[in-house]
Amino acid sequence: MAPTTTQPLTARETAWFPVAPGSVAAARAWTLGRTSELLEHRRGEDLALVLSEIVTNAVRHGGGDGQVEISVTPKPEFLCVQVTDDGPGFVPTPGAMASEPSGGFGLFIVERLTRRWGLTREAKRTRVWFEFDYEPAVQPDHRSTATTTSAPAGGRSRYGA
Numbered sequence: 001m002a003p004t005t006t007q008p009l010t011a012r013e014t015a016w017f018p019v020a021p022g023s024v025a026a027a028r029a030w031t032l033g034r035t036s037e038l039l040e041h042r043r044g045e046d047l048a049l050v051l052s053e054i055v056t057n058a059v060r061h062g063g064g065d066g067q068v069e070i071s072v073t074p075k076p077e078f079l080c081v082q083v084t085d086d087g088p089g090f091v092p093t094p095g096a097m098a099s100e101p102s103g104g105f106g107l108f109i110v111e112r113l114t115r116r117w118g119l120t121r122e123a124k125r126t127r128v129w130f131e132f133d134y135e136p137a138v139q140p141d142h143r144s145t146a147t148t149t150s151a152p153a154g155g156r157s158r159y160g161a
Contacts, residue, residue, distance in 0.1 A: 009034045012073040019059050019066055019085070027055045027070050027083075034072055035079060038134055046113045047079070047132055053106035054083045054128050062087035062126070075131075078115055082129045089119060089126035 015030050017023035028048050036044060051070075058068045062085030069084040110117050110130060117130035 008037050009072065009074050012071055014069060014071040016067045016069050017055075019062055019068060021059060023059055023068055024052055024055045027068065028052055031070060031072055031081070035074075038074060038079065040135065043132075043134065043136060046136075047081075050110050050113050050130060050132065051081065051083075053109055054081075054130070057106060057128070058083050058085035058087065058126075061085075061090075078134060079132045080129065081132060082127050084125050084127040086124070087126045089121050 013034060015027070017027050028051050031051055032044055032048055035047065039047060055068060055070070062068060066086030069082075071082040071084070073080040073082075113132075115131035115133050117128065120127045120129070
């Protein structure tokens, strides 16, 4: 079961959860509770989504009687998160980023919201890890500096002019 603590996260911490659907919410709550002082609110929401996707996969594919292990390690610029289960693992392929008939866009979401991620197999266990930036990546400013819009000949622009 997850340890309870109120000390700020300064080094690697690990918690274990049963392979059960309720563990997704429990793992998310533990991780967000441990990292809330490191992340701005919006990044906390992104972390919750990424973690939910990976822990859901661990519960769904990780083997019935084992445990899901969550490790969180603060680094200078990002958070390193590892989710380990007893499942057989998989080989990420380009198609892994597409939706499946029996699932959703989980790995696509992980790809979009993390710095990088990967998968390893050790001692017959599968570990999915990801690096999560404390602050959002700087997005280019796509706002137009134009102040006028031309309407197409004989019609209206999408701005109603």
